Amino acid sequence: MIFLIIFSLFLLYIFDLLYWKRRNLPAGPTPLPIIGNLYLMTDGVKPGYKMYQNLKDKYGPVFTFWLANLPMVTVTDWKLIKQHFIKDGANFVGRPEFPINIEIRKGPYGIVESHGDRWVQQRRFALHILRDFGLGKNLMEEKVLSEVTAMIESVQKNKEDIDLQNLFDASVGSVINNLLFGYRYDETNMEEFLELKSLMNKHFKQTAEPIGAMLIMYPWIGKLPILSGYKKIVTDSWEGLLKMFRKQAEEKLATINYDSDEYSDYVEAFLKERKKHEHEEGYGGYEMEQLDSVCFDLWVAGMETTSNTLYWSLLYVLLNPKVLERVYEELDTKIGSDRIITTTDRPNLNYINATINESQRLANLLPMNISRTTACDLEIGGYSIPKGTVITPQICTVLYDPEIFPEPYEFRPERFLESDGSLKKVEELVPFSIGKRQCLGEGLARMELFLFFSNLFNKFHIQFHESNPSPTIEKDCGVTMKAKNFRVVVKERH
Numbered sequence: 410m411i412f413l414i415i416f417s418l419f420l421l422y423i424f425d426l427l428y429w430k431r432r433n434l435p436a437g438p439t440p441l442p443i444i445g446n447l448y449l450m451t452d453g454v455k456p457g458y459k460m461y462q463n464l465k466d467k468y469g470p471v472f473t474f475w476l477a478n479l480p481m482v483t484v485t486d487w488k489l490i491k492q493h494f495i496k497d498g499a500n501f502v503g504r505p506e507f508p509i510n511i512e513i514r515k516g517p518y519g520i521v522e523s524h525g526d527r528w529v530q531q532r533r534f535a536l537h538i539l540r541d542f543g544l545g546k547n548l549m550e551e552k553v554l555s556e557v558t559a560m561i562e563s564v565q566k567n568k569e570d571i572d573l574q575n576l577f578d579a580s581v582g583s584v585i586n587n588l589l590f591g592y593r594y595d596e597t598n599m600e601e602f603l604e605l606k607s608l609m610n611k612h613f614k615q616t617a618e619p620i621g622a623m624l625i626m627y628p629w630i631g632k633l634p635i636l637s638g639y640k641k642i643v644t645d646s647w648e649g650l651l652k653m654f655r656k657q658a659e660e661k662l663a664t665i666n667y668d669s670d671e672y673s674d675y676v677e678a679f680l681k682e683r684k685k686h687e688h689e690e691g692y693g694g695y696e697m698e699q700l701d702s703v704c705f706d707l708w709v710a711g712m713e714t715t716s717n718t719l720y721w722s723l724l725y726v727l728l729n730p731k732v733l734e735r736v737y738e739e740l741d742t743k744i745g746s747d748r749i750i751t752t753t754d755r756p757n758l759n760y761i762n763a764t765i766n767e768s769q770r771l772a773n774l775l776p777m778n779i780s781r782t783t784a785c786d787l788e789i790g791g792y793s794i795p796k797g798t799v800i801t802p803q804i805c806t807v808l809y810d811p812e813i814f815p816e817p818y819e820f821r822p823e824r825f826l827e828s829d830g831s832l833k834k835v836e837e838l839v840p841f842s843i844g845k846r847q848c849l850g851e852g853l854a855r856m857e858l859f860l861f862f863s864n865l866f867n868k869f870h871i872q873f874h875e876s877n878p879s880p881t882i883e884k885d886c887g888v889t890m891k892a893k894n895f896r897v898v899v900k901e902r903h
């Protein structure tokens with residue numbers, strides 16, 4: 410009898426897994442109990458582009474991928490992404506709540522993972538502060554340029570043999586840290602930066618693995634003996650970052666002058682806004698937990714993405730001598746000296762802009778974009794998608810779509826040039842994603858990529874170090890893709 414009950418329950422479970430819970434979803438690979446489709450994320454398809462391409466070929470442009478027990482509708486086709494996520498953007502602004510993330514953040518705080526009124530309020534506030542720094546006072550460019558100058562000085566001290574990844578990390582890290590907390594990294598506090606970077610790397614390295622996804626969906630598995638150490642790495646690294654950010658905020662709080670509305674960094678602006686809401690419940694959305702999480706989101710999203718893209722661009726250009734030659738040629742004809750290049754030079758450096766675009770496309774930094782949730786019942790590609798469904802515009806398949814970018818794995822800046830040499834606007838170039846959740850730091854990132862790239866190549870003739878004459882373009886997987894480390898030799902050009 411007991412056997413019969415267990416057997417019937419098992420059959421019910423299989424019926425539910427294979428048919429019932431999939432009946433209203435777009436087709437996709439069969440999910441296995443507990444792990445869903447995570448079994449597809451094998452080393453052979455890492456970092457994931459191939460997996461999505463294979464699924465697109467088999468099931469069409471819209472399919473369901475099961476992240477453990479969570480069905481994620483995945484949209485891979487540019488026309489559908491544009492039609493829905495851009496033109497009907499308001500219906501794709503939600504974010505799913507992942508239990509472990511909520512546990513660490515102490516609630517759905519921050520920007521990247523918040524939703525509803527909190528997200529609207531905090532995204533607006535962040536954009537306001539960024540604009541104030543960037544447009545109103547042009548402080549942002551000044552801050553980036555001072556990091557460019559510092560980077561050049563560091564390169565000058567190590568011309569014979571240097572790995573620029575560390576330098577890019579520290580420079581881009583200084584830009585975002587300066588914006589958030591009002592100070593940069595130098596020899597006196599480099600240890601703090603390296604500690605933050607190491608915590609961040611540990612966290613992302615672990616969460617990008619299938620086991621990390623399991624932990625996100627089932628935090629309780631972290632209580633199992635073998636996996637507890639694993640969970641500890643994921644949570645400790647994130648909590649370590651939050652603690653360091655809170656310490657900074659508290660130091661600021663101790664000396665803040667509320668008599669003036671002026672602010673010189675993000676945390677100060679936030680704390681002054683918080684003061685205005687002190688009589689409201691939960692400080693009207695400006696809780697200290699919110700500040701911790703925003704610092705985390707901006708520091709993490711603003712650091713690795715930009716620094717890794719710069720490193721990829723260096724690698725791709727050095728591996729393509731004809732591109733390198735054209736970069737130098739443009740700098741010689743349009744700039745013609747070792748002066749610092751600023752954003753006013755941007756419209757004159759089309760080839761460099763095209764090279765940065767192509768680097769972003771080929772680096773294809775996020776093989777798994779951040780998911781959204783739908784705000785109402787809707788239809789995509791002939792499928793009815795109910796309200797609250799987790800859905801992902803998979804930008805990586807667009808950036809490698811051979812119909813849009815022929816021979817997508819080739820590095821060709823010319824894709825982004827018109828026949829008269831002017832910069833071509835290609836709407837499918839979407840490394841910052843699309844719609845209302847599009848990257849909040851796009852303006853800053855673009856400015857950094859342009860200023861670091863153009864000034865580096867303007868100052869130096871760069872070639873691979875003899876220890877790595879032809880480095881690999883294989884990607885090192887994390888949440889964003891890293892190039893494997895390589896060393897270069899530089900000479901002054903002027």
Ligand code: HEM
Pocket residue numbers: 520521522532706707710711712714715718774775778779780840841842843845846847848849850851853854
């Ligand atoms: C090359 C550099 C960068 C790339 C490729 C990049 C890419 C992305 C992508 C693909 C998303 C996901 C959008 C979606 O949900 O569909 C995103 C979101 C985000 N990015 Fe960036 N990003 C970069 C730099 C930055 C910088 C410098 C900052 C901060 C100053 C930043 C802050 C954010 C934030 C806060 C979000 C979440 C937006 C929201 O949920 O409303 N990013 N970024």
